[in-house]
Amino acid sequence: MKIGKTTEVRSAICAADADTIVVRGEDLCRDLIGKVSFSEFFHLALTGKRPTPAALALLDATLVAITEHGLVPSVQASRMTFAAAPDALQGAVAAGILGCGSVILGASETAGRLFVEIEGRMRAGESIDAASLAVVRAWREAKRPIAGYGHPLHKARDPRAHRLFDVAREQRADLRYVEIAQAVELAIPQVLDRKLTINVSAAIPAVLLGVGFPLEAMRGVPILARTAGLIAHLYEETHKPIGFALAYNAERGGQYDGELPAGVTLRHE
Amino acid sequence: MKIGKTTEVRSAICAADADTIVVRGEDLCRDLIGKVSFSEFFHLALTGKRPTPAALALLDATLVAITEHGLVPSVQASRMTFAAAPDALQGAVAAGILGCGSVILGASETAGRLFVEIEGRMRAGESIDAASLAVVRAWREAKRPIAGYGHPLHKARDPRAHRLFDVAREQRADLRYVEIAQAVELAIPQVLDRKLTINVSAAIPAVLLGVGFPLEAMRGVPILARTAGLIAHLYEETHKPIGFALAYNAERGGQYDGELPAGVTLRHE
Amino acid sequence: MKIGKTTEVRSAICAADADTIVVRGEDLCRDLIGKVSFSEFFHLALTGKRPTPAALALLDATLVAITEHGLVPSVQASRMTFAAAPDALQGAVAAGILGCGSVILGASETAGRLFVEIEGRMRAGESIDAASLAVVRAWREAKRPIAGYGHPLHKARDPRAHRLFDVAREQRADLRYVEIAQAVELAIPQVLDRKLTINVSAAIPAVLLGVGFPLEAMRGVPILARTAGLIAHLYEETHKPIGFALAYNAERGGQYDGELPAGVTLRHE
């Protein structure tokens, strides 16, 4: 069944014969293995180009910033899944990644789109503050969420965001989107009537867009990072299992608020 | 419902308050972001320790070696999934990771278990060749697959395996498991009656066990690496879509070999 | 970490003690097992009520209609995943379900939303044709996809849609949304400048909304149905494996359109 327009299969990422594997125009074994770091290779595979020193530093910094934050919901889902299906590590990792959605980790991409729209208006001559206010207002009116601001734990200030901005400055990266991210922080109280500070999910596109990382792949950064974090947690689960204990604690104190059949009462221990 | 023995929730990976995030005893923002690479952080989160230079070099080398090999089945599954559900990048990544199973990428762990068993016999006094032959024979008799040898494309020799061994030598890493991997290659024809050469999946534990990377987390290396590769492919899919074309080509020429209802014939275009 | 407003856990679906399991106010063992069909139970668990005869007939009919359509992309993804990870049936099923997204099987929900919006305007006094045209035009202008119309294979007419409409008539169900679905079919050429006929994904909400099936759960119908189809395919895969053959055929004839390192040529067999 032909779905869509093309039946041609083309890809520019990798090709191989029996002796040689080529990735993005480089010989994997001769030029890359043992010579570049994993993040450098990820940048090459994704964009087709080796990263500049600033791009690599910021890619590493954002990946490090977002890999771990303890027993967040996706880690819990992953550890519960592993407890139930310990033969399939890949399944538990997949379950955890599936929680990198629009509300939690997908915010990086949404915030990036906001910043790019603001930057477009700035190129057309608007000031950064006017453009930020206009776009935040327009998104709000269209009921699009302003993602990447506010954090349930780091309420006053997400230390990861500030550290990422420092790294961008140290690397002398283009700070345009960092400034936009800060202008958005100032615009938010004017539109939403409450203060929400920049969190790590907005800081990621703020620093990465400045070094040319593609917006369409932005959600890939938290996904890749969290995969590393999930593997760490699942390895811990192999020798310190808590998957079922998490489920026990989550359920305890929960209540059934439906009906009972006539004459039935349930005894809880 | 209490499943298992404990209801206590403990983890040694990460803790946080409003101002500080601690990962494995280090302050994430002060000590890690902007100071360590993503692979270094992964090692720390997973094992609780920063890697030695050799451990880091080999972790990077194995991750780089296994990230990409073109349009392999898991990449195809992932691109087809993304074509059907483009709003959910995380779902397409998860679909691809689910193909890191016992037959394809899980081989790293299985091969690692084989090597560790051989090493145990060597410690008990057997020669490397005798131990390798004995264990390969025992696994064969128990119908356990000898994973990590032979490759559908790199039949004579998987260049990634040899390059990884070279990096291990350059790093002056413990080569014990590399030697075991080579002894297994020699033992295989005596048990299976055919030659199968070391592939990248056996080379990964061969070099990583020598630098202390935990066996139970070995499958995490291809899973993390392939996640990076999948993100590169899915980013390509956003601007050069081939997901549906792959499915079209896969199905074309396929045949229905079931029955047809009386009187029905199907017309194929 | 408290995310969102509530920390209270309440559910009205199921409760149990050591002796009794209650689902939606009924005793699972006494009232349901052996007394209701799986679809009837699904309706009860989902909505809290046993289905009327028409609601059950149409739920069964829609589930039957959408379970199978051969080697569609999600089935291919699932069979490839199973070939690579045969120990984890659940992983291969999950990979297939992940392809029930906005473009392919999620269309049921999107079409349902379109119909409900039209029905709202009809209640406010507009004619079915005016309301349909207005809503199709508004969605088109807002760049929201008009889902559930047109099919790559059943171009002139999707026989499943027509059969579902017949079953709705046989069951004397409320045909309001069927009529809306047909009015949309007539409105489309006026807005999109081409004819697209109703497919099964639009027919599902058209018949189910009329028997009170909740719009927010509409995507659950194709997901549940396809799970059954995937299990059938994966069982076939256990004795007639084609997962890797599909990937081989999909890739064959594909082309690497990236660069090669200087001096490297790849030999294809």
Add this chain to the structure above:
Amino acid sequence: MKIGKTTEVRSAICAADADTIVVRGEDLCRDLIGKVSFSEFFHLALTGKRPTPAALALLDATLVAITEHGLVPSVQASRMTFAAAPDALQGAVAAGILGCGSVILGASETAGRLFVEIEGRMRAGESIDAASLAVVRAWREAKRPIAGYGHPLHKARDPRAHRLFDVAREQRADLRYVEIAQAVELAIPQVLDRKLTINVSAAIPAVLLGVGFPLEAMRGVPILARTAGLIAHLYEETHKPIGFALAYNAERGGQYDGELPAGVTLRHE
């Protein structure tokens, strides 16, 4: 890349042209939609044959028995995933299915394999008790888990198992595997030194093997059933969200038992 022996794509499940869809030799629109229930269709698609009345009754009964058991770990994982990624219902369902693994719901298949092995010895002349004891002992010695016996909540007796056995008797199904399941219950205390009673996961193969349901597809029954249960829970999540509350309760009271950097203390609210 050719993996495995064949490059031929054949399937006997479904074929279609523009006008007709054939499933297992029947015309989907003419013979099946509106005429068979979803379970009946599932049986046909899976096995190639319509079920006998007893086979259908037992398939429905087992699916109904295993669909729901409240906020079990896989439901929690699914609801947490949906809370984080509400746009992707399919992802939350997939996350829940991934918990149908060897420890929890995969037990149906494992128990089925045990029963089939016992039945083989009975055909060779052993008594049911001798065969059951011998096989339980052999599995125990080989460290293979005896799955499907004992339940964390239904300790004395799983009411679903007994109800399924009753349905099998009502349907005059072949009770051979039910008797084997009971013989295994008696054998267990002789081998494991404790009593474990039959749970629903052992009852499923016990009743389904007697009506010819294929062992290799046994894990499909809980997977399909739980998919229905997950959809019910995710629909509830759309209007009574508890996904994040579950994660909050699970984590609260948890403890970080790793180290803190010198001079750092964390303040918990």
